[in-house]
Amino acid sequence: MFIEVKNEKEMQQFGAKIGASFLGGEIVELIGDVGSGKTTLTKGIAVGLGVTENVQSPSFTINRVYSGHDGMTLSHYDFYRLNDAGIMADELQEVTSDKKTVTVIEWAGVVEGVLPIDRLTIKITSPTESMRQLELVAGGENSRKLLEGLKL
């Protein structure tokens, strides 16, 4: 499934829409070049999840955690600067199996092997300065239902 957003605001609005549909346990992998809008999309997802804190890029910290509504947690990872998953692999397995946690991952390459197959993958490309094309791919049954429920 493909979605086009015209600008940063629309990217955040789209994130908020999918975030609002999450119930916990969702895993979202974001693929795209530097500056394609992965963190911007995550900011929107956070809004949809009821996070009131300002979401910042976890580039230097690898992981940031935020509280959303109804006891849900947003766990946002960025593995750009990590060459080896190490103990992060164990942590990630735990986090992604938590039913109250929504996991969003940028630059997942190094942890690809430990991520559940059933995840929502969003590939972002930038045809122009402010346009973004999003390709949404469901890796399994849960994420397929999730996509259906979005009625895009």
Ligand SMILES: Nc1ncnc2c1ncn2[C@@H]1O[C@H](COP(=O)(O)OP(=O)(O)OP(=O)(O)O)[C@@H](O)[C@H]1O
């Ligand atoms: N349609 C759009 N959607 C998202 N961001 C946009 C859009 N148009 C322009 N931008 C700009 O592109 C940049 C996206 O930055 P962002 O930090 O979200 O990218 P990123 O994919 O997370 O990069 P990185 O790989 O470095 O983490 C911002 O400066 C934003 O203003």
Ligand SMILES: [Mg+2]
């Ligand atoms: Mg980012």
